[in-house]
Amino acid sequence: MKRILLLAIITVSGTFFVSRQLTANASQNMPKGIEDRGPLSKVTFIHYKKEKENAKPPSAGNKKKTDACYTFISAGAKWKKLEPYFVNPLNASTSLSNNAVYDAFNGGVTAWENGSGKDIFGNGTLDVNVVYDPDRVDDKNVAAFGPYGDSRVIAVTTVWGYFSGPETWREIVEWDMLFNTNFKWSISSSDAMDIQNIATHEMGHSAGLGDLYTTSCSIETMYGYSVNGETSKRTLETGDIAGIKSLYN
Ligand SMILES: [Ca+2]
Numbered sequence: 001m002k003r004i005l006l007l008a009i010i011t012v013s014g015t016f017f018v019s020r021q022l023t024a025n026a027s028q029n030m031p032k033g034i035e036d037r038g039p040l041s042k043v044t045f046i047h048y049k050k051e052k053e054n055a056k057p058p059s060a061g062n063k064k065k066t067d068a069c070y071t072f073i074s075a076g077a078k079w080k081k082l083e084p085y086f087v088n089p090l091n092a093s094t095s096l097s098n099n100a101v102y103d104a105f106n107g108g109v110t111a112w113e114n115g116s117g118k119d120i121f122g123n124g125t126l127d128v129n130v131v132y133d134p135d136r137v138d139d140k141n142v143a144a145f146g147p148y149g150d151s152r153v154i155a156v157t158t159v160w161g162y163f164s165g166p167e168t169w170r171e172i173v174e175w176d177m178l179f180n181t182n183f184k185w186s187i188s189s190s191d192a193m194d195i196q197n198i199a200t201h202e203m204g205h206s207a208g209l210g211d212l213y214t215t216s217c218s219i220e221t222m223y224g225y226s227v228n229g230e231t232s233k234r235t236l237e238t239g240d241i242a243g244i245k246s247l248y249n
């Protein structure tokens, strides 16, 4: 049975915050008691290429100030069960095998699980048929490569979950990720975006972490900008590790 859910659509590092009503077929996937947890919300993280002078995203100024170099989508909002994910490597690169793309992506998964010492994500599958669909909860966590309208955008990750109400009720229920094929993608080139580098950053969002925009946090994997050839985000830094451990303690 179809159900109308009030969805709060938040664009982080973007320029708008809107709420709208959508129909969702997802109720059969929800735990009982969903009504008590308030609306299922969607957060979209947009990762931009670092330009000479990036304007500070409007949303960054609203963040609570903290000395630690990590932020959460919402305190306590994390994965509470292991869910499988699917990676579609098609269109990533004409010079990389599907397996090479998949392995690079999985480096991003492993970084967070090693950094936290916890299983956060379920099993991965290379699947050339899965599609990126940020508009509905379809119970499938998908990473795929394709064009995105704004050519400055490297990747976009949508995370669905319960982000308000008591912290113990909060939970992430789905993520979907698009790597923008307006960029060249590679696992070794200084003239292309590094797949593992960006996957590690984006999987930080899938795990529940937010973006960082302060210069003092620029070495962290969750820093909100990247450039061609960057590989420093493949490895977690002090703030990333403190954040993921704090969330999945
Ligand atoms: Ca999905």
Ligand SMILES: [Ca+2]
Residues within 6 Å of the ligand: 219, 220, 221, 231, 232, 233, 234, 235, 236, 237
């Ligand atoms: Ca690093």
Ligand SMILES: [Zn+2]
Residues within 6 Å of the ligand: 045, 046, 047, 201, 202, 205, 210, 211, 222, 223, 224
């Ligand atoms: Zn980000």
